Amino acid sequence: MYQSFVFLEIRILILSDEKAFCSCKAGSSAGNCPICTRTPGYPPLLKERIARDAYRLAQSLGCTLIQKAQYEYPSGMPALPPEYQLCGASVKIAEKGILDIEFHKHKKQIDILEIRIEEDAGRLMHADGKAFMDYSSAGMPSIRIRTGNNLELGEEAEMFLTELNNRLRYIGLLTDSDSSHKIRCNAYVASTEFPNPPQHYVKLRNLNSFNFVRKAVNEDLRRQEDMLKQGNEPISESRLWNARMERTEPYKSRDFIDYVKTKPVEEQTFYTAPDTLLQEVLQTAPENQQSRKLRYIQSFGLSIPIVRTLCAEARLADFFEAALQFGIEPKIAANGILEDILPLLKRAGKTIGSLVLQPEYFARILRLAQEGTINHPIARTLLQKIIIDGADPAALLAQDEWIKISDETTLRTLVQDMLSKHPKEAELLKTGSMKYLEILCGLVMKRTKGFADQQLVKQLIKEELNIRIIYVLSMGGAISATIQNGQVKAGSTKILSELLDTTIAKRHIRIEPTISDGLFSEELEPADWARLIHTICEKIASGTANGIVITHGTDTLVYTAPLIYWLFADTPVSIVLTASGTAPSESEEARRNFNAAIKLAWEKENGVYVSFSGKVLSPLNLKFVDSGDIGFVNWNMQTPLFRGEGLLSDYDESDSLVFESLLSEAADNMFLIKTYPGIRSDRLISLQKDIRTFFLELYENGTANMKDSPYSLKEFLKRGKKRQCRFYCTSQQEESIDFSTYASARNLWKEGAVPMGMLTTETAIALYYAASLVCDSQEELDRIMETAALINEK
Numbered sequence: 001m002y003q004s005f006v007f008l009e010i011r012i013l014i015l016s017d018e019k020a021f022c023s024c025k026a027g028s029s030a031g032n033c034p035i036c037t038r039t040p041g042y043p044p045l046l047k048e049r050i051a052r053d054a055y056r057l058a059q060s061l062g063c064t065l066i067q068k069a070q071y072e073y074p075s076g077m078p079a080l081p082p083e084y085q086l087c088g089a090s091v092k093i094a095e096k097g098i099l100d101i102e103f104h105k106h107k108k109q110i111d112i113l114e115i116r117i118e119e120d121a122g123r124l125m126h127a128d129g130k131a132f133m134d135y136s137s138a139g140m141p142s143i144r145i146r147t148g149n150n151l152e153l154g155e156e157a158e159m160f161l162t163e164l165n166n167r168l169r170y171i172g173l174l175t176d177s178d179s180s181h182k183i184r185c186n187a188y189v190a191s192t193e194f195p196n197p198p199q200h201y202v203k204l205r206n207l208n209s210f211n212f213v214r215k216a217v218n219e220d221l222r223r224q225e226d227m228l229k230q231g232n233e234p235i236s237e238s239r240l241w242n243a244r245m246e247r248t249e250p251y252k253s254r255d256f257i258d259y260v261k262t263k264p265v266e267e268q269t270f271y272t273a274p275d276t277l278l279q280e281v282l283q284t285a286p287e288n289q290q291s292r293k294l295r296y297i298q299s300f301g302l303s304i305p306i307v308r309t310l311c312a313e314a315r316l317a318d319f320f321e322a323a324l325q326f327g328i329e330p331k332i333a334a335n336g337i338l339e340d341i342l343p344l345l346k347r348a349g350k351t352i353g354s355l356v357l358q359p360e361y362f363a364r365i366l367r368l369a370q371e372g373t374i375n376h377p378i379a380r381t382l383l384q385k386i387i388i389d390g391a392d393p394a395a396l397l398a399q400d401e402w403i404k405i406s407d408e409t410t411l412r413t414l415v416q417d418m419l420s421k422h423p424k425e426a427e428l429l430k431t432g433s434m435k436y437l438e439i440l441c442g443l444v445m446k447r448t449k450g451f452a453d454q455q456l457v458k459q460l461i462k463e464e465l466n467i468r469i470i471y472v473l474s475m476g477g478a479i480s481a482t483i484q485n486g487q488v489k490a491g492s493t494k495i496l497s498e499l500l501d502t503t504i505a506k507r508h509i510r511i512e513p514t515i516s517d518g519l520f521s522e523e524l525e526p527a528d529w530a531r532l533i534h535t536i537c538e539k540i541a542s543g544t545a546n547g548i549v550i551t552h553g554t555d556t557l558v559y560t561a562p563l564i565y566w567l568f569a570d571t572p573v574s575i576v577l578t579a580s581g582t583a584p585s586e587s588e589e590a591r592r593n594f595n596a597a598i599k600l601a602w603e604k605e606n607g608v609y610v611s612f613s614g615k616v617l618s619p620l621n622l623k624f625v626d627s628g629d630i631g632f633v634n635w636n637m638q639t640p641l642f643r644g645e646g647l648l649s650d651y652d653e654s655d656s657l658v659f660e661s662l663l664s665e666a667a668d669n670m671f672l673i674k675t676y677p678g679i680r681s682d683r684l685i686s687l688q689k690d691i692r693t694f695f696l697e698l699y700e701n702g703t704a705n706m707k708d709s710p711y712s713l714k715e716f717l718k719r720g721k722k723r724q725c726r727f728y729c730t731s732q733q734e735e736s737i738d739f740s741t742y743a744s745a746r747n748l749w750k751e752g753a754v755p756m757g758m759l760t761t762e763t764a765i766a767l768y769y770a771a772s773l774v775c776d777s778q779e780e781l782d783r784i785m786e787t788a789a790l791i792n793e794k
Contacts, residue, residue, distance in 0.1 A: 001193070001194045001743070002191055002192065002193060002194065002225050002228060003152075003191070003192055003193075003194045003195070004152045004153070004189065004190070004191050004221050005149040005150075005151075005152075005189070005190045005191075005192070005197075005198045005201075006149060006151035006152060006153070006154075006156070006157055006187060006188065006189050006190075006217055006221075007146070007147045007148060007149040007151060007187075007188050007201075008145075008146075008147045008151070008157060008160065008161070008185055008186070008187055008188070008213075009144065009145070009146055009147075009185065009186045009188070010144070010145040010146075010147075010161070010164065010183065010184070010185045011118075011120065011142050011143070011144050011145075011183070011184045011185070012057075012142060012143040012144075012145070012168065012173070012182060012183055013120055013137055013140050013141075013142050013182045013183075013184075014050060014053055014140065014141040014142060014143065014173075015140065015182070016050070016140055016141050018047070019036070019086065019087075019119055019139045019140075019141070020044075020046060020047060020050050020089075020117060020118070020119045020140075020141035020142075021035055021044035021045055021046055021047075021087050021089050021119065022035040022036060022044070022045065022087065024036055024139070025139075026137075026138070026139035026140045035087045036085050036086060036087050037085065037087075038087060038088075040266075043071055043265060043266055043269040044071050044087050044089035044091075044265065044269075044271075046091055046117060046271045047141070048274070048277060050117060050141045051093065051117065051271075051273055051277065052277060052280070052281065053143070053173055054093050054094070054115060054117050054143050055093060055094070055273065055277070055278065055281045056171055056173070056281055056285065057115065057143060057167070057168065057171065057173060058093060058094030058097065058115045059281055059282065059285050060167055060170070060171050060285065060286075060288070060289070061094075061097035061098065061099055061112050061115075061167065062097045062098050062112075063094035063095060063096060063097030063112060063115060064094060064095055064096045064097075065093065065094050065273075065278060065281075066092060066093050066094055066095065067272060067273045067278060068270050068271070068272045068273075069091050069092050069093055069270060069271050070091070070092075070264055070265075070269065070270050070271075071089050071090075071091055071264070071265040071266070071269045071270065071271060072089070072090050072091070072092070072262035072263060072264055072265060073088055073089065073090065073262060073263050073264075073265055074088075074090045074116075074118070074261065074262050075261040075262065075263075080121060080122070080135075080138065081135075084122065084135050084138040084139065086119045086121065086138070086139055087119065088119070088121075089118070089119070089265055090116050090117070090118045090144075090262060091116060091117050091118075091271045092114055092115070092116050093115055093116065093117055093271075093273070094112075094114065094115040095112075095113065095114045095115070096111075096112070096113075097111075097112030097115070098110065098111060098112060099112060099160060099163055099164060099167070100163070100290060101156060101159045101160050101163055102159075103153070103155050103156050103159050104739065104749055104752075104753070104754050104755055104786070105738060105739070105755050105757065105786075106739070106749065108150070108156070110147055110148065110150060110151060110156075110160050111147060111148025111150060112145060112146075112147060112148075113146045113147065113148055114145075114146050115143060115144070115145050115146075116143070116144045116146075117141065117142070117143060117144075118141075118142050118143075118144050119138075119139055119140065119141060119142065120137045120138060120139065120140045120141075120142040121138060122134055122135040122136075122137060122138040123136075123137065123184065125206075145164070147160070149188075149190075149198070152750070153217070153218065153221075153750055154213065154214035154215060154216070154217035154218035154219075154221075155214055155218075155752065157187060157213050157214060157217050158210045158211065158213055158214035161183070161185060161210045161213060162210060164183075165183060165210075166289070166312065167289060168183075169312060169313055170286070170289045170311065170312065170313055170314050171285075171286060171314060172313070172314065172315065172353075184207075185207055185210075185213055186203055186204065186205055186207065187203075187204040187207060187213055187216060187217050188201040188202065188203055188204070189201065189202050189204060189217050189220050189221055189224070190202065190224070190234070191221050191224035191225050191228065191234065192228075193228060199256060200233075200234050200235055200236040200256055201236055201256060202220055202224070202234065202236065202237055202238075202239055202248075203237070203238040203239070203254060204216045204217065204220060204238075204239055204240075204241060204248060205238055205239070205240050205241070205251065206240045206241045207241055208243075212241055212243060215241070215243075215246060216241040216248055218721070219246065219247055219248055219722075220239065220248045222718070223247075223248065229708075235253070236253070236254050236255060236256040237250060237251070237252065237253050237254055238251040238252050238253075238254050239251055246722075286314035286317075286318070287314075287317075289311055289314075292311050292317060293307045293308070293311050296310065296311065296330075300330035300331070300334075301330070301331070302330060302331065302334055303644075303645045304787050305645075305783070305784075305787065306334050306338060306645075309338055309342075310334060310337065310338075313352055315352045315353055316337070316352045319337070319352060319355070319359055319362075320333055320334065320337055322359035323336075323359040323362050323363045323366070325359070326359065326360055326363035326364070326367075327363070327367070328363045328366050328367065328370075329370075332366055332370060333362075333363070333366065336362065336365075336366050336379075340379070340380050340383050341355070341357070341362070341383065341387065344383055344384055344387040344388060345387060347388065348387060348388045350387070355387065356386065356387070356390065356393075357383070357386050357387055357393060358393065361386070361393035361394070362383075365379050365382050365383060366379070373406065375453060375454070378451075382396060405448050405451050405452045405453065406452075406453040406456060408456065408460070411444070411452060411453065411456055411457060411460055412460050412464075414444050414447060414448070414452070415444060415457060415460045415461055415464055416464060418440060418443050418444055418447070419440070419461070419464055419465070422440065422443070425439055425440055426440065426465060429461075429465060429467070430465050430467065434469075434510070434542065434544050437458060437461060437462070437542065437543070437544050438542065440461055441454060441457050441458050441461060441543075444457045445457065454543070455543055458543040458544070459543075462544075468546050468602075469509075469510055469544055469545055469546055470509050470510070470545075470546060470547045470548070470549060470598055470601050470602060471510045471511075471512060471539050471545050471547070471548045471549070472493075472496060472509060472510065472511040472512065472548075472549045472550075472551065472598070473512055473532060473535055473536070473548060473549070473550050473551070474492075474493045474496060474511065474512065474551050475519070475521070475524075475528070475532060475550060475551060475552045475553070475560070476490050476519035476520055476521060476523075476551075476552075476553060477490070477519075477520065477521045477551065477552050477553025477554065477579055477580070478520075478553060478554065478579070478580050478581060478582060478583050478590070479496075479551045479552070479553070479578065479579055479580035479584070479590045479593065479594060480492060480493065480495045480496050480551060480584070480590075481495075481583040481584070482495065482583060482584075482585065483583055483585050483586065488583055490519055490520050493511045493512065495584060496511050496551060496594065497511055498584075499584060499590060499591045499594045499595070500594075500595065500598075501591075501595045509598065512535070520553055520555070521552055521553020521554065521555040521556040521557065521560075521579075522553070522555045522556065524553075524556045524559075524560070526660060526663035526664045526666075526667050526769075527660045527663075527664070529560070529563065529659075529663055529769070530656050530657075530659035530660035530663055531656055531660075532550070532560075532564075533564075533567060533648075533654070533656075533659050533773075534654045534655065534656035534659055536548060536564070536568060536571075536575065537648065537651040537652075537654030538651075538654060539573075540568075540571060540572065540573060540651045541651035541652045541654070545573045546573060546601075546602070547573055547574045547575070547576065547598075547601030547602060547604070548573060548574070548575045548576070548601065549575075549576050549577075549578065549594075549597045549598055549601050550564070550575065550576070550577045550578070551578060551579070551594065551597075552577055552578070552579045553579055554579045554580070554581055554624055554631075554632075557577060557579050557610070557622065557624075557632070558622045558623065558624060558632075558760075558762040558763075559762050559765065559766050560577065560766075561577050561608075561610050561619035561620075561622050561766075562619050562620050562621075562622065562762065562763040562766035562767065563766040563769055563770055564577065564608055564619060565608040565618075565619040565620055565641075565644070565646075565766075566646070566647055566766060566767050566770035566771075566788070567646050567647050567648045567770050567773070568608055568646045568648060569607075569608060569641075569643055569644035569645060569646040570606070570643065570644065570645050570646045571606055571607070571608070571646060572606055573605075573606060574600070574601045574603075574604035574605060574606055574607055574608075574609065575601075575607070575608045575609070576597045576598075576600050576601045576604075576608075576609045576610070576611050577597075577608075577609070577610050577611070577619065578593045578594060578596070578597035578610070578611045578612060579593065579612060580593050580594075581631065589613075592613075592614075593611060593612055593613065596611050596614065597611040600616065606643060607642035607643040608642060608643075609642055610622060610632065612631050612632050613630070613631040613632075615631075615632075617632055617633070617634050617640065618634050618637060618640035618641050618642060619642075620634070620637065620641055620759075620763050621634050621635045621636050621637050621758070621759065621760045621763050622634060622635075622760075622762070622763070623635045623734075623760065635734050635760055636734055636735075636736065636758045636760070637758070647770050647771065647773070647774045647784070648773070648774065659773060662772055662773050663769055663772065663773065665772070666693075666768065666769055666772035667769075668690075669691055669692055669693050670691065670693045670694070670695070670765070670768065671687055671691045671693070671694050671695070672694075672695045672697070672761070672765070673694055673695070673696050673697070674697040674732065675696060675697060675698055675699065675704045675705075675713065675732075677705075677711070678711050679705075679711065679712075679713070680710055680711060681710060681711075681712060681713060681714065681715040681716040681719075682710060682715070684713075684716040685715065685716055685719050685720075688716075688719060688720050688723055688725055691725075692723070692724065692725050692726065693725070693726045693728070693768065694720070694725060694726065694727050694728070695728050695729075695730065695761060695764060695765055695768075696713070696727055696728070696729045696730070696753065697729075697730055697731070697732045697761055698729050698730070698731060698732065698737065698748070699731070699732060699733070700731060700732075700733050700735050701731065701735050701736060701737060701738060701739075701742075701745065702729055702731065702737040702738060702739045702742075702745045702748060702753075702755055703742050703744045703745050703748075704744060704748060705744065706743075706744040706747040706748060706751075713748070714747070714751070717748065717751035717752065717753060718751055720752075721751050721752040724778075725752075726752075726754065726778075726782065726785075727748075727751075727752060727753040727754060728753075728754050728756050728764055728768070728785060729748065729753050729754060729755050729756060730756050730759060730760060730761040730764055734760060736757055736758050737755035737756055737757060738755055738757070739753070739755050754782075754785065754786060756785070759788070764785075767784070767785060767788050768781075768785065771784040771785060
């Protein structure tokens with residue numbers, strides 16, 4: 001068994017025209033500067049602004065701040081041309097900090113051993129087998145961070161750098177969109193046989209991105225493991241990352257060293273931070289980023305993705321909390337920031353620091369929209385005029401031309417007048433032709449020049465005509481099937497109409513075939529889901545639906561139900577799925593379940609539900625137990641979930657063909673594997689040629705054969721990790737997957753397998769399909785998959 005040790009040396013440039021320890025211009029010749037030329041009696045003089053930035057970072061990382069620190073010269077300082085001469089000093093201003101990371105549900109504290117302030121010596125570049133120096137940053141002040149060696153994987157190193165980058169942005173040290181030139185990193189890696197401590201470290205250079213750090217660390221750890229297996233001992237050396245070949249290559253030998261070697265500049269030469277500086281750093285420090293995120297989740301009930309965005313910068317979080325002081329609900333304020341302010345700032349090329357909109361006026365606009373005085377398009381227009389056009393908020397809000405017409409008495413009078421003038425259209429609407437709701441609403445909107453509350457207008461039209469609509473979307477299955485010559489045949493929507501109880505007003509029920517009549521649920525394909533999702537979007541966007549019932553077959557309901565939840569968990573109308581194990585002519589089950597689903601859709605205002613055999617079930621972790629009285633149950637759920645944050649939000653932009661294309665692409669790129677004794681990696685590896693997403697059904701809490709054997713998953717995972725494959729893991733025994741107990745489970749985790757927590761295989765696959773519809777990148781999809789895996793944990 002092998003173990004890995006990884007530590008990082010990170011250099012963060014502080015963009016400045018001047019050097020850190022003297023008044024010389026960065027990138028300029030030392031000339032006669034006694035500090036740059038190290039003239040005796042002229043010690044370095046650290047600038048207070050540079051020290052303040054470094055102390056702010058150290059404080060945010062929980063470090064012990066060092067007020068009095070000796071000026072030193074670090075070893076290994078390269079010789080520079082005369083025009084870039086530096087004093088080469090280093091001062092240690094903090095030590096003993098931590099930064100928390102979490103990779104695949106494993107939380108870890110990474111040690112920060114020390115933080116130093118230095119001058120950048122330039123950047124060694126490698127290309128086409130040649131090395132050259134980039135002196136564009138030479139002399140700029142820089143912060144050097146040295147971590148402990150408790151990183152184990154390239155993914156952890158990448159995550160550490162990402163979290164550090166987030167922390168820098170949170171406290172305002174990084175503000176521009178491209179930080180690649182501001183953060184540089186060398187990684188030191190060692191692989192040893194357990195339990196031996198490392199007697200060597202390989203320094204990895206030429207790591208120009210966080211992604212390269214991950215790849216280089218993993219590749220060299222793999223190289224060292226192969227050496228150990230062959231009986232060879234890895235040596236301390238420097239190696240370069242070849243991004244094109246995706247391998248590390250020898251550069252030069254080096255001594256074993258796992259600490260920073262320095263020597264004093266001059267005896268008794270110290271930097272002493274003023275008391276006022278340290279007091280300022282401590283008193284003005286923003287709330288700890290992780291603590292703030294946790295508080296937003298627990299106190300405000302915000303989701304993890306929303307909290308992550310709000311807490312990306314302390315100033316943004318401060319703006320959010322300031323808006324709350326004016327009585328705005330947290331979720332409303334958060335949505336206003338994410339959906340309106342941030343897109344407008346991006347469009348204007350501005351940052352939150354340059355926002356002229358004060359929290360008070362933002363809260364006033366949100367309150368006007370919440371009270372119905374203005375609608376959302378008007379609210380967005382007001383924000384646009386303030387943020388982009390620079391309009392004065394107070395003067396803008398003093399105008400009354402923005403006020404939405406939302407007085408029910410006024411609008412009801414307008415609706416009644418319009419209906420009296422268009423009786424033909426009103427009658428057609430009453431008979432079920434729903435396009436006339438849009439036509440009649442449009443007439444009222446035209447008369448009010450677009451300032452009427454559109455949703456209220458539609459509601460009043462339906463009230464005046466006594467219309468309350470529950471849409472029934474048929475997806476085939478036994479619930480509408482017939483028996484012909486002793487065989488079950490998939491039926492039609494006509495059969496569903498015959499199942500309605502007489503106590504339900506049929507004119508309020510609109511039964512529509514979402515897919516072709518005659519489909520069994522085992523024949524379900526991505527195109528069928530695409531049509532269903534598109535139809536739901538259309539009904540919600542039209543404002544005509546009071547509820548939606550989906551009739552389905554039992555075989556694949558365990559996939560469709562969670563898919564609908566992941567997409568529509570925050571839908572403004574209720575969605576109820578139901579099915580039957582028998583055809584209507586065989587028993588009363590189909591009639592009972594169908595009518596119970598319609599009644600439930602009438603009772604609930606929102607949420608996604610499954611109605612079956614007299615039970616109301618969550619659409620997540622649905623399992624079909626038997627065809628008797630039990631039917632479906634929810635597996636591994638402490639509290640049934642019916643509402644949440646749906647991935648789809650813009651129902652007006654729905655496109656069935658686009659949905660079909662995205663779902664088909666996701667299906668083509670996904671494969672489900674159930675591990676078993678004797679499964680062979682070489683057979684599975686061939687699948688990776690065309691497939692990049694794998695769902696693995698493992699044993700119990702996430703175990704599998706990970707030995708060096710053809711009958712294990714080890715080589716399959718190692719090859720797949722190199723090819724950027726994703727492995728989402730569930731349990732054959734429907735246990736929680738956490739990769740924490742067994743050695744084989746830990747090896748799965750180290751090779752990049754993602755534990756899906758309490759989610760069943762079907763619910764996890766449905767999440768993958770749902771995320772594929774809305775994600776623009778693999779990273780975004782990964783984030784959704786891992787975040788959702790945390791729901792309903794014991």
